[in-house]
Amino acid sequence: MIEPRSLRQFLVVAEELHFGRAAARLHMTQPPLTQAIQKLEAQLGVRLFERSSRSVALSPAGAALLPEARRMLAELEALPALARAAAEGRQGRLRLGFVSTVGFGELPRWLRRFREQQPGIQLSLREATLDVQLQDFAADALDAGFVIHAPDALPSGFEALPIAREPLVLALPAELPQAGRAQLAAPDILDLPLVIFPREIAPSLFDAVLGFYRAHGRAPQIAQEAIQMQTIVNLVSAGMGVAWVPESVMGLQRSGVVYRPVAGPVPVSATSLIWRPGAPPAVQRFVTHVREGLGMA
Structure with missing residues (x-):
């Protein structure tokens, strides 16, 4: 030596x-x-x-x-x-998971500013649904993740920072008669075929959507399942059915698709940043960065 x-x-x-x-x-x-x-x-x-x-x-x-x-x-x-x-969390690696819906909000700005302010931290990004992120956490392949869920239905064993809470709106083909109305009512949509994500990728939110139909004495007519929100909206554009999407997704414009609010109590989606207790200092520094971006510091 x-x-x-x-x-x-x-x-x-x-x-x-x-x-x-x-x-x-x-x-x-x-x-x-x-x-x-x-x-x-x-x-x-x-x-x-x-x-x-x-x-x-x-x-x-x-x-x-x-x-x-x-x-x-x-x-x-x-x-x-x-x-x-x-x-001190100024050097190291941060493996960050995120669901696609977060990209329609502040995530791009947060990432850009974090990279500028913390050049010593190497960001590794992975777009993944909740179920995949939980598998990655279990395999120690992820440090933090943005996930979507129903309010008060976070996965156990994590610390969490609430990011957003927003009502779901309906994406529907522009050729449907209902598309011409500024606001829809439950009877207008209960019998329309539904495009939805598989339950395993966001169980609490899937159950909230089904709960809406049950509250009106119906079962949804699920026409197609898709994982990514962009794919779901594309299937709506193709006339496959209607879809419940977070309000922020209205920024995703597709030809032949309109977004309409639905009157009355509707399912609500929540977005949170989650991480394991005792996570490395670089994770805590990112959490602080996001908290400041939300005006919560």
Whole structure:
């Protein structure tokens, strides 16, 4: 094992090309320095310097080692600052999951500003539904995630920061007669075929949608299931049915699709940022960043 002290001694001798001057810089006498260089050469199995009675020069092996020794010593000197930055959440990696609906809100702005303010944190993004994110958390492949759920139905075992709560609105094909109304009532839509996400990707929100129909004495006519909100809206555009979507999705404009509010109590979606208790400092720094973005600091 090559000690950092040995590399520093080699570096000074290489810069001075004189053992006496190098020893003075290192605040030691020449004989111990000569012995240290000889020991390093024995460890490496090569001569680092060509010596004569009048001069000292780097050998080819010494010339090759010189830049690497400088790099390794620089990295060693940077370790304390790096460790402090990691402990303070200014350095490291953040593996962040997010559901597609978050992209219609403030997420792009939060990510851009976080990258600007925390250049030492490497962001790794993964678009994933709640069920996939929970699997990633269990496999220690995710540090934090934006998830969608029904209000008061967060997965257990997580800390959470509420991001948004919004009513669901109805996306429907523009050719339907109901599309011409500014606001819909439950009787207008109960018998229309429904495009919806599979229950396993957001169980509480799926159940809230079905609860709306049950409250009106109906069962929904599920025509098609799709995972991504963009796909669901595209299927509505294709005339496959209507879909309940968070209000923020109204920013996703598709030809042949209109969005309409529904009168009366309707399902509500909530978005939260979740993370495990005891998460690394970089996660806490991101949580603080989002909290400040929400005006909650």
